[in-house]
């Protein structure tokens with residue numbers, strides 16, 4: 001039997017443009033088994049587009065991408081996906097276990113899977129993220145953090161090797177951010193799998209991150225460890241403006257990002273509070289990466 005591939009994602013000289021607008025270019029990225037890669041950057045810098053490329057939903061303009069050695073394709077078992085939630089997303093009426101079951105539909109696993117095997121897989125995925133006790137609850141009745149556990153279970157139920165998370169911490173309070181970050185970390189360690197974790201704030205995942213891909217817009221990006229990428233020199237060069245990076249105890253605070261680089265869209269909109277949590281869901285005020 002062939003040895004498992006070490007690089008679960010291989011992106012070579014990749015450029016993505018929409019029409020004449022280049023989003024990112026000459027991107028080289030190899031994500032190895034067991035790696036936790038944080039993807040940071042300004043609104044509109046192309047983070048979600050990168051995930052869409054890996055999901056086989058968006059072709060590159062040039063370059064190549066391989067997911068576990070194969071070209072990306074929709075519905076691949078190799079990739080699990082936690083999509084970004086929008087402020088306008090209304091609470092879903094279906095039960096937690098039904099949402100998780102959707103993660104099997106469209107996958108090889110879902111086709112012809114006997115009912116009891118399907119149920120067993122769904123319960124195992126819910127158990128993996130500590131959400132089994134609310135398997136029968138309507139999603140809309142769960143807290144933001146509980147809902148996010150269920151969405152992660154949906155992404156994991158088909159047993160992917162690569163997990164893509166698009167802003168999974170938005171709308172969550174600090175405690176839930178820590179819980180979600182640590183369960184994703186535990187999953188990649190226990191399964192020797194890899195994670196691409198798009199986030200506007202590095203701090204909740206700082207203990208887990210192996211490398212950072214920082215996208216600055218205008219085709220610019222930088223890849224490296226936290227200490228290599230999140231420095232005043234690097235971010236100033238990427239943004240063409242003075243940026244300071246300050247370490248405060250175990251946090252990183254970034255000061256001076258150009259207005260366009262602020263990830264304002266990822267912050268809670270006071271006009272649209274989390275429907276499951278009328279309280280402000282995310283008290284963080286300091287912009288951090």
Ligand SMILES: Nc1ncnc2c1ncn2[C@@H]1O[C@H](COP(=O)(O)OP(=O)(O)OP(=O)(O)O)[C@@H](O)[C@H]1O
Nearest residue numbers: 018023041042043044045046047048049050263265
């Ligand atoms: N299918 C498309 N056609 C044309 N432009 C697109 C398309 N998809 C995305 N864009 C544009 O490309 C840019 C990058 O979008 P993308 O959603 O990848 O950015 P992002 O970094 O994830 O942003 P955010 O942090 O706001 O979620 C944006 O300006 C977006 O409007």
